[in-house]
Amino acid sequence: MLTAERYMVLLDHYSKIGGDWAEPREIEVALEELTKLFHCTERNVKLIIRKLQEEGLIEWSPGRGRGHRSRLVFRANRENFIIELAQKLAKKGEYRSAFEFLHQHEGDIHARERFIQWLNDQFGVEKQLAAGQSCRDIFRLPVYKAPLTLDPAHLFYGFDSHLVRQLFDRLVQYDQNQGQVSGMIAHNWESNETGTSWTFHLRKGVRFHHGKELTAEDVVFTFSRLKENSTNRWLMSTLQRIEALDSRTVVFTLLQPNWLLPRLLCSSCASVLPADLLTKDETAFWQFPSGTGPFRLTHWSPNRMELEVHAGYFLGRPYLDGVTLVFLPDDIPNSSKLKWEQLIVNDSRVPARAEDDWKRIETLSRGCSLISWNRNRLGPQQSLAFRQAVNLVIDRPGMIRASGKSGYPARSFQPTEDTTLGIHRHDPAAACQLLEETGYTGEPIRLAAHHLEREEAEWIKSQCAGIGIPVEVMYHSKAEMAKSAARESDAILMCLVFAEDEVCELESYLQEDSFIRLHMPPELSHWVFCIVDEVFASSRPEKRRALLQQIELRLQEEAQVTFLVHGMLNTYVHPSIRGLVINNLGWMDFKDIWLTSAPTAR
Incomplete structure (x- = not known):
């Protein structure tokens, strides 16, 4: 990389001829000039020249005698050189370095466009032929958000949850289309009359990736691990004890009635883990975890993740033989987005250009973007009228247009029948009146946001500035957002996705690291927890829905949250790909994808 940078320094320096820009081919140069250019001794300049010659980048004919100029021939075309170097970095998995190099030479627009086109062709379906084996179908995808964890007990983000579902299974799963819980690892279950004891009967022959059969x-x-010490122990808040009656029967005994337990067990956080490996060496386990899911993890680095098919998957072998997720920098400009990136709908910002024969899939996100107000921190956001003023001043349709995304204004966590209107x-004007009534004197507020939400955050900042509220936007990584941003900011711009309706709503109020829970004042939290106990105790879905709506209504009345936008999830699907359905996490389940013989992206 250092040699390449020095070659670019030479090209840039000698490209200006008579004030005009022209790429040099052959020049005469004195060693003294190069010592000034590279800020080093004549001896080091000669070493640099030798290295450039060895790599075939230049031809060098030294001048004979002191004062005679040498001849330098540039052998590599500037644009081609930039592209080839970026390609070499990409092939080694150093995608961030490749884009950083392109960013350093952002004036070379055609080079960036050509590199993006080349990189685009590296994704999609790859058919691998191995000696003595049949053709392997590998699906390669670019991803702009690397996972933080694969430990179900500590899940926080939707992408991590999606990956966990590829590697692990739960006792039961929720069928959104049927509106009911169905079996997974458990083939049957029942409860006592009071909903305080639940018995689950396990399938035979369910095996972990390392070969051990799953048992009670x-x-x-x-x-037991989930309940003891985890971010998601709220799932087991009503659990008194759990015991195995035999190798295929498990009984949950609860402290109180909980008719929602089967729905809670559909959560990715309730994925079943192998006791033998985790009790042996937990640190080593999470480097390459073993689950019962349709795919197993074979490689995980900062640059990529590789999944291999679990051929003995108990719910049927997936069609794909493998999936490779390539982690690209998440600050790539929208203009450089790859068309294959549109298959990762949760990371999409603008629809990519796709060929006419690609199929377009569009669905309304089950969730919304919102502002959560930190009422446990001193500041103007402590005032109800102040929070209401911010709600009134934000132009949602304008925000949607400014972000380059599609969607609808939100008035609740999830879309309703009239959302698409x-x-x-x-x-x-009403917002200004509210601010006057509060006696607000212009103190700034700190808004935390992920830089992927920069357009929305900047829109909020400009809207608030219009009524005299200065907003300091603090951009954070995923890890920073999850760890410290909630407590150190006055508000957070966030996005909630409801994979399981009731479960995800409860998670927003009960999970220990939930932004909304961390921001609620103690008295509001206590009231919410009391309502949640009623939710658990009710066997009637309609009553549970009414109770959860009561929580949402109070959050609205107190402006604890400011609902913003229900986003549209847009994706384009290559004609060779079938079975692709956007799940409730805004992703596709790799196990359901299959391929035709239609022309592919490679």
Whole structure:
């Protein structure tokens, strides 16, 4: 890389001829000039020249005698050189370095476009032929958000949750289309009359990736671990004890009625883990975890993740033989987005250009973007009227247009029947009146956001500035958002995705690291927890829905949250790809994808 940078320094320096820009081919140069250019001794300049010659980048004919000029011939075309170097870095998995190099030479627009086109062709379906083996179908995808964890007990983000579902399974799963819980590892289950004892009967022949058959011991271990010390122990808040009656029967005994337990067990956080490996060496286990899911992890580095098919998957072997996720820098400009990136709908910002024969899939996200207000931190956000003023001043339709995304104004966590009407009217004059009533004196507020939400954050900042509220936007990584941003900011711009309706709503209120929970004042939290106990105790879905709506209504009345936008998830699908359905996490389940013989992206 150092040699390449020095070659670019030479090219840039000698490209200006008579004030005009022209790429040099052959020049005469004195060693003294190069010592000034590279800021080094004549001896080091000669070493640099020799290295450039060895790599075939230049031809060098030294001048004979002192004062005679040498001849330098540039052998590599500037644009081709930039592209080839970026390609070499990409092939080694150093995608961030490749884009950083391109960014350093952002004036070479055609080079960047050609590199993007080349990189685009590296994704999609790859058919690998191995000696003595049949053709292997590998799906390669670019991803702009690397996972933080694959430990179900500590899940926080939707992408991590999606990956966990590729590697692990739960006792049961929720069928959104049927509106009911169905079996997974458990083939049957029942409860007593009071909903305080639940018995689950396990399938035979369910095996972990390392070959061990799953038993009741693994289930007991998993949920005991989940209850003891984890971010998601709220799932087991009503659990008194769990025990194995035999190798295929598990009983959950609860402290109180919980008719929602089967729905809670559909959560990715309730994925079943192997007791034998985790009790042996937990640190080593999470480097290459073993689950029962349709794919197993074979490689995980900062640059990529490789999944191999679990051929003995108990719910049927997936069609794909493998999936490779390539982690690209998440600050790549929108103009450089890859068309294959549109298959990762949760990371999409603008629809990519796709060929006419590609199929377009569009669905309304089950969730929304919102502002969560930190009422446990001193500041103007402590005032109800202040929070209401911010709600009134934000123009949601304008925000949607400014972000380059598609969607509808939000008035609740999840879309309702009238969401697609797009009705919203902001009122800056009323917002100003509220601020006057509060006696607000212009103190700034700190808004935390991930830099992927930069357009939305900057829109909020400009809207608030219009009524005299200075907003300091603090951009954080995923890890920083999860760890410290919630407590150190006055508000957070966030996005909630509801994979499981009731479960995800409860998670927003009960998970220990949930932004909304961390921001609620103690009295509001206490009231919410009391309502949640009623939710658990109710066997009627309609009553549970009414109770959860009561929580949401109070959060709205107190402006604890400011709902912003229900986003549209847009993706383009190559004609060779079938079975692709966007799940509730905004992703596709790799196990359901299959391929035709239609022309592919490679």
